[in-house]
Amino acid sequence: LIQVKDLYKIYQMGNVEVRALDGVSVDIESNEYISIMGPSGSGKSTLMNLIGCLDTPTSGDFFMDGVNVATMTDDELAHIRNKQIGFVFQTFNLLPKSTSLRNVELPLIYNGSIKASERKGMAISALERVGLGDRTHHKPNELSGGQRQRVAVARALVNDPAIILADEPTGNLDSKTGEEIMALFDDLHQQGNTIILVTHEEHIAAHANRVVRLLDGKISEDVLTHRA
Amino acid sequence: LIQVKDLYKIYQMGNVEVRALDGVSVDIESNEYISIMGPSGSGKSTLMNLIGCLDTPTSGDFFMDGVNVATMTDDELAHIRNKQIGFVFQTFNLLPKSTSLRNVELPLIYNGSIKASERKGMAISALERVGLGDRTHHKPNELSGGQRQRVAVARALVNDPAIILADEPTGNLDSKTGEEIMALFDDLHQQGNTIILVTHEEHIAAHANRVVRLLDGKISEDVLTHRA
Numbered sequence: 001l002i003q004v005k006d007l008y009k010i011y012q013m014g015n016v017e018v019r020a021l022d023g024v025s026v027d028i029e030s031n032e033y034i035s036i037m038g039p040s041g042s043g044k045s046t047l048m049n050l051i052g053c054l055d056t057p058t059s060g061d062f063f064m065d066g067v068n069v070a071t072m073t074d075d076e077l078a079h080i081r082n083k084q085i086g087f088v089f090q091t092f093n094l095l096p097k098s099t100s101l102r103n104v105e106l107p108l109i110y111n112g113s114i115k116a117s118e119r120k121g122m123a124i125s126a127l128e129r130v131g132l133g134d135r136t137h138h139k140p141n142e143l144s145g146g147q148r149q150r151v152a153v154a155r156a157l158v159n160d161p162a163i164i165l166a167d168e169p170t171g172n173l174d175s176k177t178g179e180e181i182m183a184l185f186d187d188l189h190q191q192g193n194t195i196i197l198v199t200h201e202e203h204i205a206a207h208a209n210r211v212v213r214l215l216d217g218k219i220s221e222d223v224l225t226h227r228a
Numbered sequence: 229l230i231q232v233k234d235l236y237k238i239y240q241m242g243n244v245e246v247r248a249l250d251g252v253s254v255d256i257e258s259n260e261y262i263s264i265m266g267p268s269g270s271g272k273s274t275l276m277n278l279i280g281c282l283d284t285p286t287s288g289d290f291f292m293d294g295v296n297v298a299t300m301t302d303d304e305l306a307h308i309r310n311k312q313i314g315f316v317f318q319t320f321n322l323l324p325k326s327t328s329l330r331n332v333e334l335p336l337i338y339n340g341s342i343k344a345s346e347r348k349g350m351a352i353s354a355l356e357r358v359g360l361g362d363r364t365h366h367k368p369n370e371l372s373g374g375q376r377q378r379v380a381v382a383r384a385l386v387n388d389p390a391i392i393l394a395d396e397p398t399g400n401l402d403s404k405t406g407e408e409i410m411a412l413f414d415d416l417h418q419q420g421n422t423i424i425l426v427t428h429e430e431h432i433a434a435h436a437n438r439v440v441r442l443l444d445g446k447i448s449e450d451v452l453t454h455r456a
């Protein structure tokens with residue numbers, strides 16, 4: 001499904017080189033449930049943004065379903081980003097002037113085949129699944145930090161994408177609410193979706209069955225874990 | 229030091245009333261180390277913003293050193309916010325176009341008595357204390373999520389404020405980096421500062437010696453905990 005080969009992401013800051021990714025290779029099959037861990041600054045979000053086709057590497061190859069992403073047209077990339085991948089950003093990236101409902105509807109608007117009346121129903125049900133059925137008309141600054149995070153989760157799931165990339169989806173949530181969100185990801189995995197999750201919390205990573213650890217832009221460990 | 233009496237914060241959303249705080253009373257002595265916990269949306273950030281003099285309540289009283297904050301002039305409030313309180317925001321609130329160094333220097337610029345050359349040295353040492361001595365010239369979008377959070381911590385501490393209000397200061401940090409930041413707060417508490425910390429992680433709350441739990445805008449528990 002996803003093949004990353006020798007990926008580098010290097011930033012030139014004046015005369016200093018920052019190697020966010022320093023040669024990363026990983027293969028991900030369909031319907032895997034992977035957690036990406038590692039210290040702050042080790043390259044987790046950088047790797048997620050590359051897999052999510054939101055950024056381009058400095059060098060290295062990245063294949064989706066056998067096709068090299070570097071050879072794809074903008075339309076093909078947009079299709080992957082909007083239809084195949086659901087992305088939960090570490091910084092939520094909600095539209096500040098839109099309500100929760102409008103924010104969650106956004107991926108459905110790009111998906112031209114869904115009628116407006118259907119969109120609203122799908123967005124409301126996604127918000128209910130993350131426990132925010134009573135916050136549909138709140139704008140982001142009228143929500144708590146964890147509520148904004150959950151709107152970002154609802155937006156990523158509303159289009160029922162095959163691959164879900166979630167960057168620290170429970171960082172602002174208390175344990176009970178965090179486990180409710182993880183139950184959603186577990187369900188989606190059971191239904192055949194591929195889940196890739198960045199987390200720094202071991203009990204959240206325990207939901208996955210493979211852990212990829214990054215350290216200073218390199219993979220320091222890639223192990224299958226046994227789920228109870 | 230801090231006395232909160234019957235505080236309410238109510239938002240009117242059309243015909244729905246949202247009670248972010250629904251009658252909260254709490255007394256905080258000097259040099260206490262308190263963690264505030266509770267589910268997502270329970271009112272933790274709202275309470276922190278009121279204690280940090282960044283917001284005004286709908287009703288109720290709030291005294292700092294025996295003086296009712298509602299009777300203070302804007303200058304007196306600004307003095308408290310800039311000199312007595314260091315605030316780590318849940319959303320970091322860094323200036324996007326300024327480097328880490330400039331962001332951390334900001335509270336020192338308000339403090340008219342510090343020379344420019346001194347300011348730079350204080351800001352660099354604050355960034356070194358949070359492990360970001362090699363990221364002084366990065367702007368926020370050139371940093372990882374956890375690095376931005378640590379710049380926000382450095383900015384809150386640089387002025388050596390008597391009271392530190394930290395809203396989820398380790399939400400984006402791996403355990404090791406999180407513990408390094410907690411060691412900073414522990415040190416400041418040992419030196420006589422008052423620390424009030426919102427967290428959803430029990431092992432982070434364990435650094436404090438009192439836990440105040442919020443539930444639906446009310447205090448559900450307020451207990452002293454025994455630190456090892």
Ligand SMILES: Nc1ncnc2c1ncn2[C@@H]1O[C@H](COP(=O)(O)OP(=O)(O)OP(=O)(O)O)[C@@H](O)[C@H]1O
Nearest residue numbers: 142144145146147239248268269270271272273274
């Ligand atoms: N400007 C606003 N208008 C309307 N409702 C608001 C506003 N700000 C906050 N709220 C509501 O008030 C409640 C408390 O918000 P608050 O940010 O204090 O929660 P919190 O405990 O910090 O949550 P989290 O752990 O998710 O950060 C939430 O349910 C939120 O939706």
Ligand SMILES: Nc1ncnc2c1ncn2[C@@H]1O[C@H](COP(=O)(O)OP(=O)(O)OP(=O)(O)O)[C@@H](O)[C@H]1O
Nearest residue numbers: 011020040041042043044045046370372373374375
């Ligand atoms: N635009 C940029 N310019 C320069 N350096 C950058 C840029 N973006 C990221 N970096 C650096 O690349 C490294 C990796 O960043 P990344 O966001 O991937 O880390 P992360 O593992 O997600 O960290 P965290 O757990 O704190 O979110 C960091 O050290 C960061 O400072």
Ligand SMILES: [Mg+2]
Nearest residue numbers: 045090372373
């Ligand atoms: Mg990150």
Ligand SMILES: [Mg+2]
Nearest residue numbers: 144145273318
């Ligand atoms: Mg909050």
